[in-house]
Amino acid sequence: MNERIEKLRAMLLAKEYRAKRSREPIELADSFSKEKIGYAMRAALRLKRLAEEEEPSLCEWDRIGFRRSTACMPPILTEKEWAEIRKEHFVFDFGWVANINSDYKMVLSRGFKSIREEIEQRKADANAAQKEEAEAMLISLRAVDTVVRKYRTAAKAQGLFALAEALSNVPEHPPRSFYEACVMLRLLNFMLWLNDNKHVTVGRFDQYMYPYFRADVEAGVLDETGALEIIEELFISLNFDADLYPGVQQGDNGQSLVLGGCDKDGNPAYNELSRLCLIASAELKLIDPKINLRVDKNTPREIYLLGTTLTAKGLGFPQYSNDDVVIPALCRWGYALEDARNYVVAACWEFIVPGKAFDINNVDGANLPRAVDRALREGEIGSYREFRERVRRQIDAEVESITAPVKNLFFQPSPLQSVLMDGCAEELKDVSEGLHYNNMGLHGVGIANAADAMAAVKYCVCEQKTVSYGELLRALDADFEGFEDVRSKLLSAPKMGNNDDFADDEAAFLLDCFADSCEKQKNDRGGIWRAGTGTAMYYIWYSETMGATADGRRAGTAYSANYSPSLDVKTDGVLSVISSFSKPDLGRVCNGGPLTLEFHDTVFRNEEGMGKVADLVRMFVALGGHQLQLNAINRETLLDAQKHPEKYPQLIVRVWGWSGYFNELDLCYQQHVIRRLEF
Numbered sequence: 285m286n287e288r289i290e291k292l293r294a295m296l297l298a299k300e301y302r303a304k305r306s307r308e309p310i311e312l313a314d315s316f317s318k319e320k321i322g323y324a325m326r327a328a329l330r331l332k333r334l335a336e337e338e339e340p341s342l343c344e345w346d347r348i349g350f351r352r353s354t355a356c357m358p359p360i361l362t363e364k365e366w367a368e369i370r371k372e373h374f375v376f377d378f379g380w381v382a383n384i385n386s387d388y389k390m391v392l393s394r395g396f397k398s399i400r401e402e403i404e405q406r407k408a409d410a411n412a413a414q415k416e417e418a419e420a421m422l423i424s425l426r427a428v429d430t431v432v433r434k435y436r437t438a439a440k441a442q443g444l445f446a447l448a449e450a451l452s453n454v455p456e457h458p459p460r461s462f463y464e465a466c467v468m469l470r471l472l473n474f475m476l477w478l479n480d481n482k483h484v485t486v487g488r489f490d491q492y493m494y495p496y497f498r499a500d501v502e503a504g505v506l507d508e509t510g511a512l513e514i515i516e517e518l519f520i521s522l523n524f525d526a527d528l529y530p531g532v533q534q535g536d537n538g539q540s541l542v543l544g545g546c547d548k549d550g551n552p553a554y555n556e557l558s559r560l561c562l563i564a565s566a567e568l569k570l571i572d573p574k575i576n577l578r579v580d581k582n583t584p585r586e587i588y589l590l591g592t593t594l595t596a597k598g599l600g601f602p603q604y605s606n607d608d609v610v611i612p613a614l615c616r617w618g619y620a621l622e623d624a625r626n627y628v629v630a631a632c633w634e635f636i637v638p639g640k641a642f643d644i645n646n647v648d649g650a651n652l653p654r655a656v657d658r659a660l661r662e663g664e665i666g667s668y669r670e671f672r673e674r675v676r677r678q679i680d681a682e683v684e685s686i687t688a689p690v691k692n693l694f695f696q697p698s699p700l701q702s703v704l705m706d707g708c709a710e711e712l713k714d715v716s717e718g719l720h721y722n723n724m725g726l727h728g729v730g731i732a733n734a735a736d737a738m739a740a741v742k743y744c745v746c747e748q749k750t751v752s753y754g755e756l757l758r759a760l761d762a763d764f765e766g767f768e769d770v771r772s773k774l775l776s777a778p779k780m781g782n783n784d785d786f787a788d789d790e791a792a793f794l795l796d797c798f799a800d801s802c803e804k805q806k807n808d809r810g811g812i813w814r815a816g817t818g819t820a821m822y823y824i825w826y827s828e829t830m831g832a833t834a835d836g837r838r839a840g841t842a843y844s845a846n847y848s849p850s851l852d853v854k855t856d857g858v859l860s861v862i863s864s865f866s867k868p869d870l871g872r873v874c875n876g877g878p879l880t881l882e883f884h885d886t887v888f889r890n891e892e893g894m895g896k897v898a899d900l901v902r903m904f905v906a907l908g909g910h911q912l913q914l915n916a917i918n919r920e921t922l923l924d925a926q927k928h929p930e931k932y933p934q935l936i937v938r939v940w941g942w943s944g945y946f947n948e949l950d951l952c953y954q955q956h957v958i959r960r961l962e963f
């Protein structure tokens with residue numbers, strides 16, 4: 285990175301700009317309620333007010349800009365209104381329109397002037413509800429223009445003429461250059477967060493931005509050095525307001541970016557811009573954007589090597605998604621082939637389609653160890669086959685208990701986000717009402733723990749008969765206090781991650797049951813329920829209240845994160861883990877959720893080690909793995925960071941589907957990262 289980029293990065297990491305934000309509360313909900321203003325109009329008027337409150341924040345090194353000057357996000361609904369809504373509706377995640385990917389290709393190619401004219405034309409012949417939605421969209425677009433005019437004026441005053449010139453064209457008109465396209469993208473990202481859209485994803489940056497990049501290169505106005513500088517400044521800008529983005533922990537903000545994959549005809553789509561994005565991320569060493577790399581069995585080794593170079597920086601990405609598994613899975617679930625080939629990753633790992641999908645892919649998590657435990661407690665086990673059927677019934681019950689209440693969903697309208705989606709402006713319809721794809725997803729939580737518990741029951745109770753059924757229940761109820769011998773036998777039973785079919789078959793069975801259960805359900809938006817192998821935060825939340833389990837796990841001990849071996853399980857090495865976790869039919873549980881592996885950072889300290897890791901990723905893809913995420917960690921460093929956090933202000937770790945600064949995490953998440961299996 286050059287000197288200008290280094291100064292911007294230093295300013296970001298110093299965080300001094302955050303102290304200048306206004307934190308004055310703004311009251312809107314009560315007045316909106318008293319005036320009986322419609323919900324879509326409320327969202328638009330809030331954005332208008334916040335745009336009016338925003339003051340430009342620029343420095344002498346800026347070419348992209350846009351940093352929040354206000355820290356508040358006033359609600360648009362009163363508590364009384366929320367109480368009434370919840371009587372009739374299921375409200376997921378505070379009713380945010382989130383985990384969605386805008387149709388950036390469409391918006392960049394058209395510009396707001398064209399979209400606004402279409403809305404105005406449609407409004408003339410619309411019904412009353414559509415007219416109100418149209419007006420809310422137009423107010424939202426004017427709010428964007430308010431921010432643009434402020435920044436354009438400030439840029440001129442500060443001598444930032446490149447930015448001022450760019451903002452004289454975008455977003456009103458299509459970008460004339462790669463630089464202008466990046467300015468427009470950052471503006472859209474900034475405005476969506478200001479619009480209270482949670483987990484705003486960046487999508488297939490190297491695809492929708494490539495025409496602007498290629499045109500500039502061919503015209504001789506841009507070379508790779510200049511393009512890299514623009515990309516790096518854009519990436520820095522995505523980090524500036526990350527502390528204002530809502531998530532379970534700092535860093536959980538969903539700013540995912542996807543590279544590579546294929547085009548609509550199935551041809552490889554990795555390009556020069558893809559490579560520059562990987563280089564930019566490796567140089568900057570920041571938590572945003574979270575890089576996802578789409579690969580397949582034909583992906584060249586040099587791409588895996590470049591991805592491994594990024595992993596070696598300790599960022600916890602790229603996360604790899606296997607097109608050979610994901611695309612057929614999406615088609616099987618009803619996505620058109622062209623849309624499936626265009627998939628992106630939502631906040632963490634869930635697969636969605638840009639512009640066309642309002643899939644709620646993280647509704648909840650199925651607690652698989654609890655299902656196994658409940659099956660165990662139904663009564664004396666007659667045969668292992670009969671026990672398996674109990675588990676199947678319990679998984680059905682678990683899924684049914686989660687999906688049944690999810691009816692008549694309510695989402696807060698989002699007119700600005702609607703403008704950026706396929707068909708909403710044309711139909712004067714809010715995105716909150718749904719789009720072309722309206723599927724829902726469930727995480728499969730604790731897969732390895734559940735499979736290990738089943739394998740232990742089969743091995744110790746049913747086959748070897750070293751532990752009686754009654755003795756097992758007493759040991760579990762006592763959290764193994766006074767039953768250390770029973771726990772020792774359970775722990776010595778086959779475990780998932782050793783390429784042993786005894787345990788791996790149980791994982792395949794569990795995931796098939798989970799997929800079967802989800803496929804039985806339909807949601808009331810006309811979509812399906814998608815099963816997945818992710819955990820989100822539930823690997824902590826569910827395990828905290830879960831008693832001891834038959835795999836030998838003590839009460840309250842965390843499950844494994846995502847699709848990975850149980851904590852403290854001894855394995856025969858990373859090859860065995862990859863082999864075990866590739867065996868199930870992962871195309872049936874393709875909501876998303878990576879096999880997560882930790883490597884000691886010394887693995888990456890020479891060319892040979894880097895090459896071996898790259899080859900491991902290739903092997904995982906060849907074996908039919910669906911998603912993979914690697915971390916370079918050092919347990920000693922993490923322990924020292926807990927004692928002396930001031931020494932490690934920029935220490936980054938992967939938490940579940942996102943990377944964050946270690947010092948900003950709650951202790952339970954820090955401890956989990958430290959305890960994970962390290963190769």
